Amino acid sequence: MLIVKDEGTVYIAASTAAVLYCGYMDQASCLLPENLQVWKVPNDDGIVACAAGSGFEGDVFRYDGKLIEGELTKEKLVLETVPKLRRVLGRYGKLDKDGDMQVRCAFAQKDRVFVISTGFCVSEITDCAAYGRNAGRGTSALRIAKEMKPEERILFARRITHENERSPLAFIDTATLTPRIVGVEASGKEETE
Amino acid sequence: MSVIIGCVRDGKVFLATDSQRTWGNVVTHAETAFGANVLRMPEGVLVGVACNQAVKRGIAAHPDWFSDLKGEPLTKRHVMERIVPELNRETEELGEIDECAKEQGRSLYNGTILLAQGDRLFCxxxxxxxxxxADYCLIGHGSEYAVPRMRGFYRKELSDGETVTLLGEALSDAAVYSSxxxxxxxxxxTATNETANIGG
Known part of the structure; x- marks a missing residue:
């Protein structure tokens, strides 16, 4: 998961690669809107979300308009959203013996973005952040690419952290509120579909 | 656990599967609808079940999971909000949840399921x-041996007949290596109520 704040808008990107536990799915399926790990929370409050690293956690919440409503604040996430995450994920056996979940979630609205860690800590991101494999490298890459446009910056960081991965990224931002796919050609040039 | 291949075509979905039933070192073949890998449910839904027999019977006992579609198309939302909670409960009651994985927060049931209706396919x-x-999905023990055939040769432009031949060949590939x-x-x-034999 890669997050960038730029001129009052938050951009979040996640991988589109999906692997089944016991099976195989064609790669075009990974790009279907309902399978992306980013989505707009289904209410009128302009909140976007990302649950990167697992399909289930995104699936179980993507249709819940009451997961987070109104103005996005850390207090609301801590007092309302985190308990709901714990309750629902616990019901499905998705909390480990320490009570931690297996993914990180991000919620963004206008120019604010918060990340909920696997241990349910809520942190506000002030500039940029990378999570997942090679996260340190990714965060540093986002920082040094500060002069680039947000999507270019994220794709630059992606190239640094996932040198051999060719699957496109799913993007969403707090201005358009619409998921979109951004691919990487073999030449290393970026193109938008 | 058998191999099932779901393939989305124009206006319909094909589900192709083998017919082996395995109990330890005993092997039979399902000749009746009762033992089949694909269940016919209400609202034109086909359910391909790559699980053990207990889970399969648990699903077969619940046509109500689908009858409340009431003429509406099957959607991912319906699957997540109506079927997954019931499947989770059913597999818990049957003791089919992997307890070691659950301790790690990765609750798994022993299987994979395909749901098909009209031209929609979900896993x-x-x-x-x-x-x-979007195009195709392979599930079940041995499905990895069928992947090269599908990945290498399946194209949307194939005719239905060519697609069916390819599905049979892919299942044959799996049968070579999978016990x-x-x-x-x-x-x-999903377009007809018929079941056809496709080789082997």
């Missing part, structure tokens, strides 16, 4: 996540 993976399938998959192979499609 409920072992961790209860749901993927909508849990063997001919005869069966083809179901």
């Amino acid at each position: 409920i993976d072992g961790d209860f996540s749901v993927q909508r399938v 849990q998959s063997s001919a005869p192979f069966k083809l179901y499609d």
Whole structure:
């Protein structure tokens, strides 16, 4: 998961690669809107979300308009959203013996973005952040690419952290509120579909 | 656990599967609808079940999971909000949840399921996540041996007949290497109520 704040808008990107536990799915399926790990929370409050690293956690919440409503604040996430995450994920056996979940979630609205860690800590991101494999490298890459446009910056960081991965990224931002796919050609040039 | 291949075509979905039933070192072949890998449910839904027999019977006992579609198309939302909670409960009651994985927060049931209706195909993976399938999906023990045939030769431009031939060949590939998959192979499609033999 890669997050960038730029001129009052938050951009979040996640991988589109999906692997089944016991099976195989064609790669075009990974790009279907309902399978992306980013989505707009289904209410009128302009909140976007990302649950990167697992399909289930995104699936179980993507249709819940009451997961987070109104103005996005850390207090609301801590007092309302985190308990709901714990309750629902616990019901499905998705909390480990320490009570931690297996993914990180991000919620963004206008120019604010918060990340909920696997241990349910809520942190506000002030500039940029990378999570997942090679996260340190990714965060540093986002920082040094500060002069680039947000999507270019994220794709630059992606190239640094996932040198051999060719699957496109799913993007969403707090201005358009619409998921979109951004691919990487073999030449290393970026193109938008 | 058998191999099932779901393939989305123009206006319909094919589900192709082998017919082997495996109990330890005993192997039979399902000749009746009761033992089949693909269940016919209300609202034109086909359910391809790559699980053990207990889970399969648990699903077969619940046509109500689908009858409340009431003429509406099957959607990922319906699957997540109506079917997955019931499947989770059913597999818990049957003791089919992997307890070691559950301790790590990765609750898994022992299987994978395909749901098909009209031209829509969904996969409920072992961790209860749901993927909508654009072109094709292979599930079950031995499915990895069938992947090269599908990935290498399947194209949307193939005719239905060519696609059915390819599905039979892919199942044959799986049967070569998998001890849990063997001919005869069966083809179901969401457009008709018929079941066809497709080689092997």
